[in-house]
Amino acid sequence: MAGETVITIVGNLTADPELRTTRNGGTVANFSIAATPRTFDKQSNQWVDGDALFLRCSAWRDLATHCAQSLAKGMRVIAQGRLQQRSYQAQDGSQRTVIELQVDEIGPSLRYATAQVQKMQSGGYQGGNANGGGYQQPQQARQQSQTPADDPWGAPAGEPDF
Secondary structure: OOOOEEEEEEEEEOOOOEEEEOOOOOEEEEEEEEEOOEEEEOOOOEEEEOOOEEEEEEEEHHHHHHHHHHOOOOOEEEEEEEEEEEEEEOOOOOEEEEEEEEEEEEEEOOOOOOOEEEEOOOOOEEEEOOOOOOOOOOOOOOOHHHOOOOOOOOOOOOOOOO
16 A cells, blocks of 8 residues: 555564464464674774664454464564554543554575575465474475466475476
């Protein structure tokens, strides 16, 4: 939609995504991403952490389920979405306003990890880690005869595509 603030954030999950179902039957995953800037201090010759930004995030429908199945506390992720402001009345009666990221896209950062991706039946993708760092391993091996020739995810990792 026009006028929405779209951002990309890179950081670590502070906890496992919390999956729940709304009264209307919708599925939502809630989680927080901590992004900590680092700068190099030339005088001390060391990296220095800045103030961390903790951003509450929510993912809906199939994306919520995929997040809960694929992501875990501590994982470095790249998330893109829309900032949304929401106001509510707290239990003490005070009015509060929060800013949250409505996640449109999310995935593991491959800067310090590897991942294996499995195409889901609904057309989405599910993450899996080749080195056991918390990603869910694919449930069953794909058969090449089931994937179209033009599908970039069609060839299993490590096998030449000729």
